Amino acid sequence: MTQKRNEYPRPQFQRENWINLNGDWNFTFDDRNEGINNSWFKNGLPHESKIIQVPFAYQSVESGINQHEFHDIVWYERAFSIPDDWKDQKVHLHFGAVDYRCWVYMNGSLVGFHEGGHTSFHFDVTPYLDQENSNHLVLRVEDPSNDETIPRGKQYWKEQSESIFYTRTTGIWQTVWLEPVDTVHxxxxxxxxxxxxxxxxxxxxxxxxxxxxxxxxxxxxxxxxxxxxxxxxxxxxxxxxxxxxxxxxxxxxxxxxxxxxxxxxxxxxxxxxxxxxxxxxxxxxxxxxGMRKVSIDNGKLLLNNQPYYQKLVLDQGYFPSGLLTAPSDDSLKNDILLAKQMGFNGARKHQKIEDPRYFYHADTLGFLVWGEMANAAEYSEEAAARLTREWIEAVKRDYSHPSLIVWVPLNESWGISRVARDKQQQSHSLAMYYLTKSLDTTRPVLSNDGWEHTISDICGIHNYQSANEMKKAYESSERAMSTLPANRSIYASGFEYNGEPILITEYGGIAYKVCGDGWGYSSVQSGEELIQEYKDITEALFDSPVVQGFCYTQLTDVEQEINGLLTYDRKPKCELSKIKEINDRR
The missing domain is CATH 2.60.40.10 (Immunoglobulins)
Known part of the structure; x- marks a missing residue:
């Protein structure tokens, strides 16, 4: 059996004994929704089922299937046995992440259900284990293609990716493992x-x-x-x-x-x-x-009680062969090393609750991370409930990582498209802000990154204008608040700027096509032009007396989006040391 991603998946809560269940699983599509009626959870999957490489989604190359067509219901199956020295202990079955709804069956019985495509969960499977130690594990997963109120982030609601949206991820996309525990643990x-x-x-x-x-x-x-x-x-x-x-x-x-x-x-x-x-x-x-403090004092963003200029890069966390799943642990680590090589001191993980292994590498290497929820496309009361439940799980899971310094529950009014004037959607933005503060008193919360803020600890602005326009826009906080990026006001109606730290949390987006077609917010024809354009626009922000940091769009190309400093397969588009020279000015 082949197996990838065999490192321990939860590095801040690590036990010695565990079994990795990544590797070959039986897999099938259930387009007619017949699996329940035919008792696949008990009788096994059909003979024509495929082999999939867990933890990779069927849409990815790494999965061994590599199909982009939507299949709203999929099933997984594998057998396992447990070591003899586990027999007197409880056995927990862990899932790093399964997108979106998941029913888990063991030896024909329903063990449990989880909804939420980005967060970890586990079940005590001890009562369901076979006495002969031949265990049959089956998953039924639903990933509805026509529901735009599900928090998906950058996963597209169409089969073929386009613009700023990418290939869907369905089913298991992080490590599955077993762990023995005492009744007291x-x-x-x-x-x-x-x-x-x-x-x-x-x-x-x-x-x-x-x-x-x-x-x-x-x-x-x-x-x-x-x-x-x-x-x-x-x-x-x-x-x-x-x-x-x-x-x-x-x-x-x-x-x-x-x-x-x-x-x-x-x-x-x-x-x-x-x-x-x-x-x-x-x-x-x-x-x-790690011993560190993130705070805001007199309108300044501080790290360890000292003003700290954040030089972040937008990181979507997509990989050519694995999509949301990094093909190896080293791939996660390498993205951080490449960003640091260019003089960035952190990343905003965009519309993705990242693998805990990424946070581990950020902790050990020294790299700031803004943790952001994957948002829905449309608002409804059920969308608000789904987002809230999953966000609570994310904050609890990642709370202890020193690298994680800012929470971003909402981005660019996604899922709250009428927040500028709609009181219900404003209430949702406020609720996410205060909920996050109630779960974590140690980190700033940016309630709706980009524009149309309600109450927020940070004023994060997305602006893709030219260097000259940026220089004028951020001569003062008053000028900054008067801008209308994407024709959106910085604060929603009824709310106003109260001296929060101003950061330009998306800018640049300079497209340089190395191979294939694609798009960006502006374009250049060479690596040298990319460096010059980056220099001009970044130094415009450095020169601002009010901007306290930035997040450049973006680290890598992603599918048809070619505004990365690196190609999708992580090859430099320009001399990275030159980007570092620019960033090292501050």
Whole structure:
């Protein structure tokens, strides 16, 4: 059996024992919706079923199928057995992401259901395991092609991609794995750094509580033990704080200079957590965290209490052979390395809740990330509910990554096209802002990136004008607020600018065609022209007294969109060191 993406998929919550279920699965389309009536979940898929390479969607080359036609219902099937030493433990079945609705069957019985195409979920499959250890796993997945209220991001509602929309992703697109756990185990860990007090807060949720339960906490920094402590567990939720600052004796570390996390110094603390009672160890987790703070003070965006100019690049997270799924873990890492090579200190992950492995590489390499929800095309009450449910899961999953510094629940009024004056859609924007703040008090929230803001911590503006026009537009905050990018006002009716940090969160979009046809917001004919155009327009932003950062469109070409600094297969379109020279001006 071939298998790709065999690295551990959840690096901030890692257990030693697990089985990767990526690789060959049976797969079939169910265009007549006959699978349920014919009991495919019990009897198996039809003999004419195909072989698919999980975790790649059938629309991708990596899947081995590579078909772009819409199939609203698909089925997956595979067999597995569990090791003998797992027999006395619970077995959890994990899915990194399945787009969009998923029913999971084990040995003919329905185990559970999940809706949401971008977030992780798991089920306890222990009661459904076969006593002879021959287990039959089946998935039924629905990805409706005609529902524009589903949060899809850049996935197109037509079969052939065009303009700014790309090939659909249906079904499993992140790793599937099995994991044994004790009846008493960690269900979640959350890290909250506090650099002002020099401490790290940890929140732990436990599946069950027994007598004399405790957690041994071991925190180390660059191989040196910093914390070695024990916490008594009295309930299913436990919150503690550990003093880190006073554990450092070197004078260079007194104010955190040697152990804060930043793109320039991505310092991480390694953690081992062991859950045990008087008789045995119940669970063991490896994790990590970074000590950093993102804040806004007097209209300035700060990192670790210092003004920080953000030089971001728009990253769609698409790959030629895998679409939303990176063909390898190194592919995710390489995108960050290429961006850093060009002098960018972060990325806005556009209309995609990214694979946790990407955040891991951003944490370890030192790369800022703006986390953005994939939006729907149209508004309805059900669309609002779907977006809310999935966004809650995303914020909870990715909360502890130090690289993730801004939340963006809505973009360019997608799914709220009448937000400029419609009170209901304004209420949805406000609700997403306040919901996110209620889940995470440590990060700024940009409620509707691009224009037509309601209440937002950051004023993010999308503007694809020329360098001269940009220079005039951002001479002052007053001029900035009077602009009408895409003929949209910066703030929705009834709302106004209140001194929030101004960032140009999309600009450029310079198209340079290396091969094939495509489009961009403006065009050049050579790599040298691309560098000059990038220089002119970026320096116009550098010269602005009010702009505190930017996000250039974009890192790579994506399908027919050719405004990347790199081609779709990650080949440079120009001399990358020249882009870095420009970016290094600030």
């Amino acid at each position: 960690f269900t979640s860990i959350r890290w909250t750094p506090d650099i002002d007090h020099g401490s790290i807060g940890v929140e732990m949720e436990i599946s069950d509580v027994v007598e004399n339960l405790k957690v041994d906490v071991h925190i180390s920094f660059k191989g040196k033990t910093i914390i070695n402590d024990t916490i008594s567990i009295l309930g299913s939720y436990t919150k503690r704080s550990f003093d880190l600052r006073n554990r450092f004796t070197e004078r260079s570390n007194i104010h955190g200079a040697g152990w804060y996390w930043s793109p320039e110094n991505p310092n991480l603390f390694d953690v081992e957590l062991r859950l045990q009672d008087e008789k045995a160890e119940r669970d063991a987790i490896k994790s990590y965290f």
